[in-house]
Amino acid sequence: AQKVTQAQTEISVVEKEDVTLDCVYETRDTTYYLFWYKQPPSGELVFLIRRNSFDEQNEISGRYSWNFQKSTSSFNFTITASQVVDSAVYFCALFNQAGTALIFGKGTTLSVSS
């Protein structure tokens, strides 16, 4: 079975706090791809990052960083020094070779207050 779990439904932080969004996935495939998307209030999903199963290197892009650990089937997303503009719904998603489409988690709503 393929599944993506985002256990945190809502997170509220104050500006400049660091925040980590958790993502746990399930798949039997050895080749798969993981994604994070951001959905601002406008509604459109914005691509943030893609990671394949053979690349466990962590990635940093500005204030964003991702920690991929196959041993725990997790692909967590950290925002450092959060800003109000980071307020959005964040989705983790999985694609494997046996699948037909991206499988999404239920999303985490992040609220950053000033």
Place this chain on the structure above:
Amino acid sequence: DGGITQSPKYLFRKEGQNVTLSCEQNLNHDAMYWYRQDPGQGLRLIYYSQIVNDFQKGDIAEGYSVSREKKESFPLTVTSAQKNPTAFYLCASSIEGQDAYGYTFGSGTRLTVV
């Protein structure tokens, strides 16, 4: 600029009526998808099409229909058989066979039954 256009942004439907949501892309992508988003439910796949004149049911296809007569267009009809159609609908596209690179999303249509 290339992208996906969904229209209308807001749509109101009376009970018992069919309505059609438009999705047009100029990215020359082969594959197109329809997802439904409900609060706390994440994104659930309704239908997808990997090539013109062919489409497949997703996880929640009941009460919906689609067509794919042109590469750039993938309209979704919400029929009267859909008992709870109020939701946010997102259309996406990808290069066929390359879902591993993720999707491009439209800005969505919010459908409300009145």
